[in-house]
Amino acid sequence: MNQSMTRRAALVAGLLLSGLSACRAVQGNGPGVESTNPAVARAADALPASALGSGDVFEVRVFQEPDLSGAFRVGPDGNVEFPLCKSVKVGGLTANAAADAIAACLQHGYFKNPQVTVFLRELNSRKIFVFGEVQKPGTFSYEDGLSVVQAVALAGGFTRMAAKNGCTVTRVASPGNEERIKVPLDDIVGGRAPDFRLLPGDILYVPESLF
DSSP: HHHHHHHHHHHHHHHHHHHHHEEEEEEEEHHOOSSSSSSHHTTTGTTTTOOOTTTTTEEEEEEGGGGGGGEEEETSSSSOOOTEEEEEEOOOOOHHHHHHHHHHHTTTTOOOSSOOOEEEOOOOOEEEEESSSBBBBEEOOOOTTTTTHHHHTTTBBBOBBBOOOOOEEEEEEEEEEEEEEOHHHHHHHHHHSOOOOTTTTOOOEOOOOOO
């Protein structure tokens, strides 16, 4: 996300906050973020910045070993197929940690002290999705610390039919396991609920109000 997009999102977010504060209408069962697994809702605090995810592409360079150097893509399970090592778990790791994981594998019977460097090339996993009652639903680039209010601002703000306290975030807790988290935006703006930060891959859905 470039600086102009960030400034534009911040401006729209400010206008959105003002609008929500002026026309609060409490819905749902009360403040807070609800999930069948509360730890999932707090995962944004534990995820390393620029962590690798499914679909990301990175370049590996092994000192004096050109046959082991090249570009690799992270699979849906967070693993990467690497020569001699077969499968290496890199999902959720930073570039430096991924280099350490590959080096550790190569040390087991292949090299005494391999020097491995990893460079990020494509962060395809760092996207969020906003659908439902927003002006411009779609896919947006993720930025560290992105909140649900900022995400709605990137999507152009709510429509008049939006149920602001009925928003949900769908998050992949683990491969094959999704969690739906209730995010009452109206309560967040009014200080009745804590703010909520998004993670790469999150899907924010804004439902239509029934009234």
